[in-house]
Amino acid sequence: MGVVRRKAVGKYPVVDGVQRIPDAAHPRGFREYCVTQKAWDRRREELAQRANNRCEGICKRWIPPVQGDGMHILSTGAGGDDALDNLLYGCRDCHRYAHQPKAVPRKS
Numbered sequence: 001m002g003v004v005r006r007k008a009v010g011k012y013p014v015v016d017g018v019q020r021i022p023d024a025a026h027p028r029g030f031r032e033y034c035v036t037q038k039a040w041d042r043r044r045e046e047l048a049q050r051a052n053n054r055c056e057g058i059c060k061r062w063i064p065p066v067q068g069d070g071m072h073i074l075s076t077g078a079g080g081d082d083a084l085d086n087l088l089y090g091c092r093d094c095h096r097y098a099h100q101p102k103a104v105p106r107k108s
């Protein structure tokens with residue numbers, strides 16, 4: 001875990017480590033990003049609470065709050081942000097699996 005997740009951009013204000021960027025094209029009207037590790041840790045705690053500490057990925061296992069990841073539904077590269085509605089609480093196995101290119105088994 002690094003110190004800063006993503007640098008704040010432009011003139012948009014940062015409140016409690018979260019930068020909100022207006023985006024008229026987004027259904028919500030804005031995107032928001034955790035720009036400090038502290039803000040991201042807080043977000044993970046909120047996710048853990050929402051999920052009752054169960055992985056919202058594939059396995060649905062109980063995971064200790066310190067081990068849970070925030071998994072982006074729409075990746076940041078694709079315009080997704082760090083808002084709660086774009087995140088799932090996930091264990092490391094499910095998070096790793098989500099980022100791996102998956103070969104599709106074929107019948108021959």
Ligand SMILES: [Zn+2]
Pocket residue numbers: 055056057058059060061090091092093094095
């Ligand atoms: Zn899982």
